[in-house]
Amino acid sequence: MTPSPQPPPSPSTRAGREPSGAGSGAGALCRIRVGSAPDSWGVWFADDPRQVDWRRFLDEVARAGYEWIELGPYGYLPTDPERLAEETGRRGLKVSAGTVFTGLHHGAAVWERTWAHVADNAALAQAMGARHLVVIPAFWRDDRTGAVLEDRELTAGQWRDLTRLTERLGREVQDRFGLRIVVHPHADTHIDGEETVARFLDATDPELVALCLDTGHYAYCGGDSVQLIETYGERIGYLHLKQVDPEILAGVVAEGTPFGPAVARGVMCEPPSGVPALEPVLAAAQALDVDLFAIVEQDMYPCPPDRPYPIAERTRRFLRSCGA
Structure with missing residues (x-):
């Protein structure tokens, strides 16, 4: 049975370190490449009047000190590769990944529609x-209205479709575009907390399917990110860094609040004020001795246009103090 989100423990005292660049100085996280994403600027959709203009996002993410970005929802940033390369290049930015949403538990009937969406994103990312x-x-x-779209529990047949077609997706994306898929456990989806993440990983081929560990979503759903890294280290292919406010989360869990409204209430908070503590997560990731992207994603939809930049700048400064 899929577990309901559980409040994580209260934040512990965090011991900061002196800032050091990646690869230099004691304790530097030399295998971790830090970036940010449109999500940290309140961007959830390709086009929404409540979101900041894509030019402002690119300007501010570079000014805040990040070198890497994700593409965000397809169509938010320019989809012409030459134009996007010019816009990112002149700001000193590089792209770490694209993002897609899939419903592969629905089986073969959704494959062609899914692939068309994936191919557009993968081609631009490549x-x-x-x-x-x-x-x-x-x-x-x-995620906006909270309307229940389907049962929160998958049947055995749906689990087979999900794992089999995700493996197919991994193979196709790898063969056609040279990209590795990293599946992102997410609140209000069928892959969320410890039980469903373990079931999914145990049922999929490590050569085809890796995991994008989002520290905030995993904590939102009761998981321990450090424990996951230590248990399934060979499956961790990518990180999203975020934290949850434990007091707001406790209310969200008690009231059964959907994820979108929970975000609007501020459940995802600015580091280092929430949980999980990011220092031990980054240390556990560094101990894997592989190169990993760690992309800051502070869900803030919707948010005032002047709110994201100061948070992004402070977050980058905090991560530097952790050695990243």
């Missing part, structure tokens, strides 16, 4: 020099 495609499972309830 053209921009990215090596990853973040794959997010479909929501079982609407």
Whole structure:
């Protein structure tokens, strides 16, 4: 049975370190490449009047000190590779990944529609020099309205379809675009907390399917990110860094609040004020001794246009103090 989100423990005292660049100085996280994403600027959709203009996002993410970005929802940033390369290049930005949403538990009937969506995203990511495609499972309830779209539990047949078709997706994306898929456990989807993540990983081929560990979503659903890294280290292919506010989360869990409204209430908070503590997560990731992207994603939809930049700048400064 899929576990309901559980409040994580209260934040512990965090011991900061002196800032040091990646690869230099004691304790530097030399295998971790830090970036940010449109999500940290309140961008959830390709086009929404409540979101900041894509030019402002690119300007501010570069000014805040990040070198790497994700593409975000397809169509938010320019989809012409030459134009996007010019816009990112002159700001000193590089692309780490694209992102797609899939509903592969629905079986073969959705494959062609899914692939058309994936191919557009993967082609742009490939053209921009990215090596990853973040794959997010479909929501079982609407992330804006909270309307229940389907049962939150998958049948055995749906689990087979999900794992089999995700492996197919991994193979096709790898063969055609040279990208590795990293599946993103996410609140209000069928892959969320410890039980469903373990079931999914145990049922899929490590050569075809890796994991994008989002520290905030995993904590939102009761998981321990450090424990996951230590248990399934060979499956960790990518990181999203975020934290949850434990007090707001406790209310969200008690009230059964859908994810979208929970975000609007501020459940995802600015580091280092929430949980999980990011220092031990980054240390556990560094101990894997592989190169990993760690992309900051602070869900803030919707948010005032002047709110994201100061948070992004402070977050980058905090991560430097952790050695990243």
